[in-house]
Amino acid sequence: MDAGTIKEFRKFKSIDKYNTGTNTYFLLPFRFHQVNNEKEVLVNEVGDFLIVPIGTSTRIANRQINDKEEIYADLIANFFISEKPIPDLIDILATRYRTKKSFLDEFTALHIFVVSLRCNHSCHYCQVSRVSENKQDFDISIADLKAGIEHMFRTPSSSITMEFQGGEPLLAFDKVKYGIQYANLLNEVHNKEITFVICTNATVFSDEILEFCAQHNVVISTSLDGPAFLHNANRPKTGTKSYEMVMQGIELAREKLGHDKISALMTTTTLSLDYPIEIIDNYIENGFSNIFLRPISPYGFALKNIKKNHYQTQRYLDFYKKGLDYIIQLNKNGHFMVEDYTTVVLKKILTPFPVSYVDLQSPAGMINNVVVFNYDGSVYATDESRMLAENQDFTFKLGHVQDSYHSLFYGEKAQYFSKFWSNETLAGCADCGFQAYCGADPVFHYASQGDLEGFRPTSDFCTKNMEIIRHIFDLIDREGNDIIKIFNSWINNTPQN
Numbered sequence: 001m002d003a004g005t006i007k008e009f010r011k012f013k014s015i016d017k018y019n020t021g022t023n024t025y026f027l028l029p030f031r032f033h034q035v036n037n038e039k040e041v042l043v044n045e046v047g048d049f050l051i052v053p054i055g056t057s058t059r060i061a062n063r064q065i066n067d068k069e070e071i072y073a074d075l076i077a078n079f080f081i082s083e084k085p086i087p088d089l090i091d092i093l094a095t096r097y098r099t100k101k102s103f104l105d106e107f108t109a110l111h112i113f114v115v116s117l118r119c120n121h122s123c124h125y126c127q128v129s130r131v132s133e134n135k136q137d138f139d140i141s142i143a144d145l146k147a148g149i150e151h152m153f154r155t156p157s158s159s160i161t162m163e164f165q166g167g168e169p170l171l172a173f174d175k176v177k178y179g180i181q182y183a184n185l186l187n188e189v190h191n192k193e194i195t196f197v198i199c200t201n202a203t204v205f206s207d208e209i210l211e212f213c214a215q216h217n218v219v220i221s222t223s224l225d226g227p228a229f230l231h232n233a234n235r236p237k238t239g240t241k242s243y244e245m246v247m248q249g250i251e252l253a254r255e256k257l258g259h260d261k262i263s264a265l266m267t268t269t270t271l272s273l274d275y276p277i278e279i280i281d282n283y284i285e286n287g288f289s290n291i292f293l294r295p296i297s298p299y300g301f302a303l304k305n306i307k308k309n310h311y312q313t314q315r316y317l318d319f320y321k322k323g324l325d326y327i328i329q330l331n332k333n334g335h336f337m338v339e340d341y342t343t344v345v346l347k348k349i350l351t352p353f354p355v356s357y358v359d360l361q362s363p364a365g366m367i368n369n370v371v372v373f374n375y376d377g378s379v380y381a382t383d384e385s386r387m388l389a390e391n392q393d394f395t396f397k398l399g400h401v402q403d404s405y406h407s408l409f410y411g412e413k414a415q416y417f418s419k420f421w422s423n424e425t426l427a428g429c430a431d432c433g434f435q436a437y438c439g440a441d442p443v444f445h446y447a448s449q450g451d452l453e454g455f456r457p458t459s460d461f462c463t464k465n466m467e468i469i470r471h472i473f474d475l476i477d478r479e480g481n482d483i484i485k486i487f488n489s490w491i492n493n494t495p496q497n
């Protein structure tokens with residue numbers, strides 16, 4: 001292309017060029033995406049959608065939609081087009097936009113405390129370099145634990161979650177106990193709503209631990225990767241089988257704390273990819289009514305074992321869709337079962353409310369919703385950030401817990417990250433039809449592509465989310481109200497009538 005052609009190409013065209021149709025409505029901001037061979041979905045600024053025949057977005061832009069057409073009223077009512085330059089009900093749209101982003105009002109809610117790096121397992125996908133059970137130098141100090149808790153109470157959020165992680169946090173139960181007691185003491189003044197969560201492999205419960213958990217209303221989150229052969233291969237434990245111990249731990253916790261006080265999380269390894277049905281059946285057999293078909297995260301020590309932990313996103317998507325189809329069929333047959341990630345996306349698609357799932361938010365969950373206090377006093381922007389740090393990459397370290405709240409949460413690093421944490425401003429996402437339902441994940445893109453912005457055409461985060469969201473719309477298009485009823489039951493976490 002010579003210089004003359006470039007000049008011609010870049011010249012602004014006259015306004016008449018865009019007035020090709022005969023109708024005089026005004027366009028409001030919306031985006032679109034192809035759903036299948038016949039349909040596309042139009043999505044407005046607050047995530048309202050219309051599934052329409054392919055080519056409709058072009059017709060709208062060319063002012064070819066006639067006010068006698070049925071779709072005309074839908075487009076007006078849902079703020080895709082307007083008969084005035086500024087619609088009369090623009091304030092309603094503004095209120096709805098504020099509601100969608102209202103998770104920002106409260107700022108950081110989830111505070112993760114890594115109380116110990118010690119662990120009694122050696123899972124090959126573990127993202128941190130856990131150390132053996134007796135290395136007490138890898139426990140958080142009381143001084144750092146207290147400083148972290150004091151920061152936690154500086155958040156403007158009225159409702160906070162204090163989550164204990166490891167390694168295996170219950171190997172440092174003295175620190176967990178101290179943390180909960182100190183938080184309760186400070187809360188006598190602050191009066192916030194606190195949820196305590198312990199993420200544990202459920203193999204080290206004692207009467208003392210479970211009695212303390214019952215007394216303080218602690219929620220337990222454990223790991224269960226599916227049937228024994230799969231779980232034990234993913235989560236080896238020297239000298240014994242992890243699966244049997246986890247099942248005993250789950251039973252014990254249910255008995256002492258109540259059935260709903262213990263949830264399970266699975267990680268999809270290369271081995272898991274062939275067994276979606278077996279994994280779901282195992283969750284059902286063990287009394288769970290939900291499952292998160294969660295892909296492995298490309299962080300830290302997990303990547304040391306490429307063969308077991310690294311697979312193409314397409315293989316994961318096949319696994320997810322096969323699992324989702326099976327779960328939908330179970331619901332059609334009258335068995336209530338929920339897939340958690342789909343439900344997060346559905347809440348964004350089908351409700352006007354914000355969703356506080358930190359991995360799928362814009363602005364991203366880092367700092368805005370989550371912060372991590374590590375065992376050595378370092379403070380990280382997300383859980384995944386501390387996993388990078390275990391490989392000596394401290395890009396997302398915000399500072400030390402003894403630093404001021406302002407420098408940690410509003411300092412130079414936080415300001416720098418803010419350039420990359422809104423998908424509204426990222427190349428590729430800015431004009432994506434699924435922007436309202438998706439998120440930004442600068443840590444993932446840094447870890448997988450080497451920079452915080454990332455490149456969407458080759459991004460695994462983008463490939464995964466774009467296809468999952470498209471697949472959900474395809475299901476809604478093909479199955480209509482039948483599937484919407486099931487999806488609403490997942491959103492409300494209540495079986496259909």
Ligand code: SF4
Pocket residue numbers: 423428429430432433434435438439456461462463465466
């Ligand atoms: S990550 Fe991909 S699917 Fe998500 S908003 Fe950006 S371009 Fe769209």
